[in-house]
Amino acid sequence: MLPNTLLTAEQKAELQVFTESLERFCDTEIEPHYRDWEKVGLVHRELFRKMGENGYLCADVPEQYGGPGASVHFSFAVVQVLSRRGYGGFVGGLQVHNDIVPPYLLHCGTEAQRQYWLPRMASGEAVAAIGMTEPGAGSDLKAIRTTAKRDGDGYIINGSKIFISNGQHCDLLVLAAKTDPAAGAKGVSLFLVDTKTPGFTRGQNLEKIGQHAGDTSELFFNDLRVPQDALLGGVEGQGFVQMMRELPRERLIIGVQAVYGAQGALDATLQYVQERQAFGQAIGQFQNTRFTLAQCASDIAAAEAFLNASIAAYERGELTPEAVSALKLHTTEVFGRVADACLQLFGGYGYMAEYPISRFWTDARVLRIYGGTSEIMKELVARSLLGR
Numbered sequence: 001m002l003p004n005t006l007l008t009a010e011q012k013a014e015l016q017v018f019t020e021s022l023e024r025f026c027d028t029e030i031e032p033h034y035r036d037w038e039k040v041g042l043v044h045r046e047l048f049r050k051m052g053e054n055g056y057l058c059a060d061v062p063e064q065y066g067g068p069g070a071s072v073h074f075s076f077a078v079v080q081v082l083s084r085r086g087y088g089g090f091v092g093g094l095q096v097h098n099d100i101v102p103p104y105l106l107h108c109g110t111e112a113q114r115q116y117w118l119p120r121m122a123s124g125e126a127v128a129a130i131g132m133t134e135p136g137a138g139s140d141l142k143a144i145r146t147t148a149k150r151d152g153d154g155y156i157i158n159g160s161k162i163f164i165s166n167g168q169h170c171d172l173l174v175l176a177a178k179t180d181p182a183a184g185a186k187g188v189s190l191f192l193v194d195t196k197t198p199g200f201t202r203g204q205n206l207e208k209i210g211q212h213a214g215d216t217s218e219l220f221f222n223d224l225r226v227p228q229d230a231l232l233g234g235v236e237g238q239g240f241v242q243m244m245r246e247l248p249r250e251r252l253i254i255g256v257q258a259v260y261g262a263q264g265a266l267d268a269t270l271q272y273v274q275e276r277q278a279f280g281q282a283i284g285q286f287q288n289t290r291f292t293l294a295q296c297a298s299d300i301a302a303a304e305a306f307l308n309a310s311i312a313a314y315e316r317g318e319l320t321p322e323a324v325s326a327l328k329l330h331t332t333e334v335f336g337r338v339a340d341a342c343l344q345l346f347g348g349y350g351y352m353a354e355y356p357i358s359r360f361w362t363d364a365r366v367l368r369i370y371g372g373t374s375e376i377m378k379e380l381v382a383r384s385l386l387g388r
Contacts, residue, residue, distance in 0.1 A: 011071060018055075018074055022081050025054055030087060034213060038359075041205045042215035043090050045127070045169055048097070052124025058102050065106075066119025072315065075099055076256050083257045084264040086356050088363030089213030091257055092370070093129075093165040097121065099253040100246070101128040104174055104190070108233045108242045113192060117172055129170035131161040131193075131219060132243070141176065141243060142185045146221065148177035155179070155231070157191065157199070157224040163370070167217025168205050171195055175221075176243065179236045188239035190232040199224030210362030247372070248319050251328040252310060254371045258331035258364075259307050262300050262338040265360035269293065269342040272357075276346075289345055296338045303334045322384035329377035332367040339364040 007015065029050055037043045051057050059074035061067025068074070075098050082091045102121065105114050120126035137143035146159025157177055164170075173193040180187030193200065203218030228234075232242065270293065273284035283289050310327045313319040339361040343350040350357050368374045 007071060007073065011073075015071075015073055015077060018070075019077050019081055021054070022056060022078060025051075025056070026081065026085055026087075030082075030090070031085075034087060034090075038089065038212035041207070041212060042168055043093075043213050047090075048127050048169070049124035052122060057124055058098055058118065058122040061102050061106070061118050061122055065114050066122040067102075068122070072311075076253065076311065079253055079256045080260045083260040084267070086261075086264050086268075086359050086363075087213070088257065088261055088359070089211035092211050092214045092216075092366070093169075095250075095253045095257065096130055096165045097128045100130055100250050101172070101174055103246050103249055104130075104232065104242065105192075107245065108190070108238070109192075110229070110234050112229065113232070117192065121172070126171040127166050127169040128172045128174070129164050129166040131164055131173050131175040133161060133163050135160065135162050141240065142188070144176055144178060144188065146175070146177040147181065148179050148189060148191060148226075150179075151225065154225055154227045155191070157193070157221045157226060159221050161219045163206070164217050164219050165214060165370075167219055168202060168215035173200075173219070174232065176239055183237065185240040186237050188243075189236050190239040190242055191226055191230045192232055193221075193224070193226060193230065197224055197226065208366075210359075210365055212362075244321070248314065248321055248324040250371050251324045252314055252319065254367055255303075255307050255310065255324075255327045255331040258328075258335040258367050259300065259303050261360060261364060261367075262296075262303065262331075262335040265335075265339045265342045265357060265364075266293070266296050266300060268356045268360070269296075269345055273345055283345065292341050292345060296341055299334045299338060303331045306330055320384075322381055325372070325377040325380040328371060329374050329381065332364075333374060335364045335367060 055068045056078050058067045059070045059078065060072045063069035078098060079091055079095055102118065105118055117126065121128050132141055134144050134146065136145065146157065148155040148157045159177065173195055175191045175193045176188055177191060178187050179189040199222050201220040203220060206216045208216060273289050274282050276283050306327055310319055310324060343357050343361045346355060346357050349355050352358060
């Protein structure tokens with residue numbers, strides 16, 4: 001379980017009830033449909049509304065903005081439960097909606113922006129996405145080419161984004177664009193784009209090697225006009241600062257996904273090796289199997305301890321960009337190793353899509369890429385050690 005040392009006894013009991021309720025919700029509303037959603041490449045839009053009705057969306061958004069007003073642990077618990085159950089494709093988009101976009105509005109938005117969008121997100125009426133990555137700009141956010149030019153009392157936006165989680169479903173897009181192309185990082189601004197706006201176009205749902213139930217799209221902006229009040233916080237040139245401020249939570253929630261995805265892979269494997277027979281005994285009795293499982297469990301325990309310490313630091317407001325970069329690097333690499341080792345123990349069956357370990361294995365791979373690649377994480381950690 002995630003750390004709860006800062007919760008009262010009453011809050012701990014509430015969190016337990018919350019996770020048990022979520023497990024039952026998964027049994028009835030997700031598990032029976034997930035394979036079908038993987039085949040079509042996205043979950044049913046209605047799932048967001050149902051999750052909102054049950055209080056599983058935007059759990060730590062204050063009540064004054066339509067959210068449950070719970071501890072951040074409740075939002076993290078949603079990712080924990082779904083990741084452990086093997087719904088990594090959905091988790092990728094859900095954490096954008098629950099854990100990445102709301103802090104932008106709460107910390108950087110105007111009161112009017114918060115009042116308009118957060119209640120819709122908490123109810124599931126509006127699905128949120130974030131538009132940073134472009135065909136020529138991945139981890140290098142300063143290299144984006146999408147532009148937003150002043151036009152009277154608004155802006156005209158042109159450009160495109162790629163690999164956008166929730167791209168097919170999104171009603172709100174937090175969009176990074178250059179308002180002053182000559183100013184480098186200081187020329188980047190963030191906009192709250194209502195996707196019903198003329199000039200917004202969704203590309204096709206991109207086919208991926210993993211996370212098949214998560215819709216991932218290319219988005220296009222052709223003379224898309226937004227009003228002045230679509231500018232996040234109402235101030236130009238703060239986009240890069242705003243993005244850097246909110247990246248720690250994004251990388252922290254990826255750490256949650258990685259640790260409990262790894263635990264889910266191990267859980268599935270522990271059951272399999274006790275049932276599968278070879279050479280007259282369960283394969284769990286072979287020394288190689290036992291040693292592999294022991295190594296996986298030890299790696300997960302260490303990653304979980306790192307994660308718990310990072311969550312505690314986040315609650316205290318002390319989680320640094322360097323520390324959370326190290327967390328993302330470590331936990332996502334652990335998930336990759338664990339998923340691969342566990343799949344090997346399934347033998348040929350592990351390569352079959354009907355076995356859950358195959359989903360853990362394919363879903364794990366992208367965690368070392370999105371939210372900042374492992375190579376970028378290493379660079380950020382190294383800078384904290386050696387300077388630039």
